[in-house]
Amino acid sequence: xxxxxxxxxxxxxxxxxxxxxxxxxxxxxxxxxxxxxxxxxxxxxxxxxxxxxxxxxxxxxxxxxxxxxxxxxxxxxxxxxxxxxxxxxxxxxxxxxxxxxxxxxxxxxxxxxxxxxxxxxxxxxxxxxxxxxxxxxxxxxxxxxxxxxxxxxxxxxxxxxxxxxxxxxxxxxxxxxxxxxxxxxxxxxxxxxxxxxxxxxxxxxxxxxxxxxxxxxxxxxxxxxxxxxxxxxxxxxxxxxxxxxxxxxxxxxxxxxxxxxxxxxxxxxxxxxxxxxxxxxxxxxxxxxxxxxxxxxxxxxxxxxxxxxxxxxxxxxxxx
Amino acid sequence: xxxxxxxxxxxxxxxxxxxxxxxxxxxxxxxxxxxxxxxxxxxxxxxxxxxxxxxxxxxxxxxxxxxxxxxxxxxxxxxxxxxxxxxxxxxxxxxxxxxxxxxxxxxxxxxxxxxxxxxxxxxxxxxxxxxxxxxxxxxxxxxxxxxxxxxxxxxxxxxxxxxxxxxxxxxxxxxxxxxxxxxxxxxxxxxxxxxxxxxxxxxxxxxxxxxxxxxxxxxxxxxxxxxxxxxxxxxxxxxxxxxxxxxxxxxxxxxxxxxxxxxxxxxxxxxxxxxxxxxxxxxxxxxxxxxxxxxxxxxxxxxxxxxxxxxxxxxxxxxxxxxxxxxxxxxxxxxxxxxxxxxxxxxxxxxxxxxxxxxxxxxxxxxxxxxxxxxxxxxxxxxxxxxxxxxxxxxxxxxxxxxxxxxxxxxxxxxxxxxxxxxxxxxxxxxxxxxxxxxxxxxxxxxxxxxxxxxxxxxxxxxxxxxxxxxxxxxxxxxxxxxxxxxxxxxxxxxxxxxxxxxxxxxxxxxxxxxxxxxxxxxxxxxxxxxxxxxxxxxxxxxxxxxxxxxxxxxxxxxxxxxxxxxxxxxxxx
Numbered sequence: 034x035x036x037x038x039x040x041x042x043x044x045x046x047x048x049x050x051x052x053x054x055x056x057x058x059x060x061x062x063x064x065x066x067x068x069x070x071x072x073x074x075x076x077x078x079x080x081x082x083x084x085x086x087x088x089x090x091x092x093x094x095x096x097x098x099x100x101x102x103x104x105x106x107x108x109x110x111x112x113x114x115x116x117x118x119x120x121x122x123x124x125x126x127x128x129x130x131x132x133x134x135x136x137x138x139x140x141x142x143x144x145x146x147x148x149x150x151x152x153x154x155x156x157x158x159x160x161x162x163x164x165x166x167x168x169x170x171x172x173x174x175x176x177x178x179x180x181x182x183x184x185x186x187x188x189x190x191x192x193x194x195x196x197x198x199x200x201x202x203x204x205x206x207x208x209x210x211x212x213x214x215x216x217x218x219x220x221x222x223x224x225x226x227x228x229x230x231x232x233x234x235x236x237x238x239x240x241x242x243x244x245x246x247x248x249x250x251x252x253x254x255x256x257x258x259x260x261x262x263x264x265x266x267x268x269x270x271x272x273x274x275x276x277x278x279x280x281x282x283x284x285x286x287x288x289x290x291x292x293x294x295x296x297x298x299x300x301x302x303x304x305x306x307x308x309x310x311x312x313x314x315x316x317x318x319x320x321x322x323x324x325x326x327x328x329x330x331x332x333x334x335x336x337x338x339x340x341x342x343x344x345x346x347x348x349x350x351x352x353x
Numbered sequence: 354x355x356x357x358x359x360x361x362x363x364x365x366x367x368x369x370x371x372x373x374x375x376x377x378x379x380x381x382x383x384x385x386x387x388x389x390x391x392x393x394x395x396x397x398x399x400x401x402x403x404x405x406x407x408x409x410x411x412x413x414x415x416x417x418x419x420x421x422x423x424x425x426x427x428x429x430x431x432x433x434x435x436x437x438x439x440x441x442x443x444x445x446x447x448x449x450x451x452x453x454x455x456x457x458x459x460x461x462x463x464x465x466x467x468x469x470x471x472x473x474x475x476x477x478x479x480x481x482x483x484x485x486x487x488x489x490x491x492x493x494x495x496x497x498x499x500x501x502x503x504x505x506x507x508x509x510x511x512x513x514x515x516x517x518x519x520x521x522x523x524x525x526x527x528x529x530x531x532x533x534x535x536x537x538x539x540x541x542x543x544x545x546x547x548x549x550x551x552x553x554x555x556x557x558x559x560x561x562x563x564x565x566x567x568x569x570x571x572x573x574x575x576x577x578x579x580x581x582x583x584x585x586x587x588x589x590x591x592x593x594x595x596x597x598x599x600x601x602x603x604x605x606x607x608x609x610x611x612x613x614x615x616x617x618x619x620x621x622x623x624x625x626x627x628x629x630x631x632x633x634x635x636x637x638x639x640x641x642x643x644x645x646x647x648x649x650x651x652x653x654x655x656x657x658x659x660x661x662x663x664x665x666x667x668x669x670x671x672x673x674x675x676x677x678x679x680x681x682x683x684x685x686x687x688x689x690x691x692x693x694x695x696x697x698x699x700x701x702x703x704x705x706x707x708x709x710x711x712x713x714x715x716x717x718x719x720x721x722x723x724x725x726x727x728x729x730x731x732x733x734x735x736x737x738x739x740x741x742x743x744x745x746x747x748x749x750x751x752x753x754x755x756x757x758x759x760x761x762x763x764x765x766x767x768x769x770x771x772x773x774x775x776x777x778x779x780x781x782x783x784x785x786x787x788x789x790x791x792x793x794x795x796x797x798x799x800x801x802x803x804x805x806x807x808x809x810x811x812x813x814x815x816x817x818x819x820x821x822x823x824x825x826x827x828x829x830x831x832x833x834x835x836x837x838x839x840x841x842x843x844x845x846x847x848x849x850x851x852x853x854x855x856x857x858x859x860x861x862x863x864x865x866x867x868x869x870x871x872x873x874x875x876x877x878x879x880x881x882x883x884x885x886x887x888x889x890x891x892x893x894x895x896x897x898x899x900x901x902x903x904x905x906x907x908x909x910x911x912x913x914x915x916x917x918x919x920x921x922x923x924x925x926x927x
Contacts, residue, residue: 070429070430077432077514077515077516078507078515078518081429081513081516084512085430114422117430117575117576119576182624182628185625185628185632186628188632189631189632192632198632198633201632202628202629203620203625204596208592208595209596298622299625301619303593307621311621
């Protein structure tokens, strides 16, 4: 097992290095980070632009800039930002915001997916299954940004009907000191957007997995021993059906991040998604690289964990 | 039973989405649309819009579209409109530019007087009010003027990346009285725009505690959230990238501002701003007007939201690359300008939501400014007259062969690279209208987009352009603005030079009256328009929306923005 884990780590580290190099070059060559200064109207003096270029190290060759960035990382220095972002401090604060959204959405989406998936499987091809499946497919087809905007308008209608602001359409609430129910008013809509995006696909995994389990011999044995269908499902079926689902959740991390980026943008949360979008908009290579580093590491670690879990559950994988 | 449940579930889901979809429609706007003045359209005195008696107290939340990564608005990186609007309540200015972009009023809270005491060279004497203090109680003195001069004059701090010298590079000395209240500023020669400097004063005594000129200018004032104020409000709370809250400055030396608190909320996705306003989360927004956004704002008329639309100071124009071997011929440029129908460009773009927009005929003085004169009519530019354009070309020896234009030397004029900002639908439509207008001349345009207009216009390599649509911002300081943009070796114009323009602008900078400045600038303007460095098209409209009950808020289309009189905002109580 240890050898298996070391082997996986040995593959992950160079992957991270290659990803960092490719991303650095892609961002560095995608435009001129100083264009925002050159586009200012009226333009600042050329000496000012040259001075900023020097301060940011943009007067260096790109390979030197990459090397400086790479070695800086080991000293805890994420590099200078074109937009004067304190990258280290921002990463910490924004990770909290994003991970709060992602974790909350994962928990709710997982519970909803399990309930919906199990019910669908137990009523396979029945009316409930058909209706739920239809709704799930609609949810799968809905673009995240559209759902977000739609929910905002629904919230406005709701607030008008309630005569008070229950749901908020911008901000995450923490900075304005919201707590308790008011905080829920800030959290609700972005979380729902992300949940809709995610539970739909997960519920299909649970459904198909559950259908397979329901026809297994051990389930028939459990029923033959006198357990009700519900008890048999909860005590024997669910545990086996959910094993592959757990690894799916880990592997879907990148999809969740994609949804969170859109959701954060619509609801103006200052999370990692917003940091990335601003970094790209400003061609702020060090900000983009810091973001990449965090999420590439998280994705690789989660995939690694999924591999390890597979390895634990299925010895054939370890020896393959 | 099961079927009934599923029917209810489907119905509920459908209801949710239908109600959500319906939510966007809002209420109908008030008033009828007339071609001359649509609802909210300001055609009169911009300086007096929404003037009202207001009550003390209350809190306002304004949306801003950018975050504040840099608090030093004198630096190139910090000179962002949104930061200027927020900090205008903190950093005092000697003079305040009024919304009409012509009137420049002395800040009577800060200054007792500001007078030119002699000319040739210009010497200006400022007398600071004896009550004027920073929020920590330290008096505002000549030291603060001197600090600004030293960081901006490009001599004392050559590494300070400044947004502009604000004319302080022309100052040879600043002296102050013993108590620091009388400040005498001497220029190297006559300087007509002496009201331009000292727009955003920073506290010299705080700078002295945090290092030398470079350190304070490039680090301390950039990265430190101001805990000081020399204006009516002071920052009481700042949440990075989220919001700034201002409260009354307890040591403010002017009349107490009506509003107790002002929140600036950073909403960087402009699509989300009107929704937040509809939900009551913000009270003021100042977005770039677009047809759908304006409709959203108009729909809020019945919900207690007013809006103001007026001319901005941003002029859309078509820039010609004079280094192009074909466009270096004035005849070809003149023919292009003559064939373009500016009114058609307007009709296809901003005219769809603002029928008051008209072609602009000057590049140095904006339509709402004193002294504006259109020069394009007499030159025949922007009239969409293809026959006249063909006549110009014919006279210059050009020929049309198989529908393509050939030079007098017989060379075919290649497709011209016409560049506009990527994702800018308005400019895309404008270019398409221009492209169609040039077809009868045998001139084809190859439309291209750029994500960096600055690079496109300042370098020909690696981007390059032949024609480019740009937005140029006017200024109340017309001579300085003309100097920076249109004289040899400045601004975006590496390939344009007209010694007569240089001379006239130089004379305008040294004029002794505003009338003389305007006359000289109009002369220079006529030359630049005729030379067709730029072909002026139209001035974009600007849009300000606010809750009905908020008085004294109005647009200021100059860099000062709508917060120029933030200390007068207040609720009317109606």
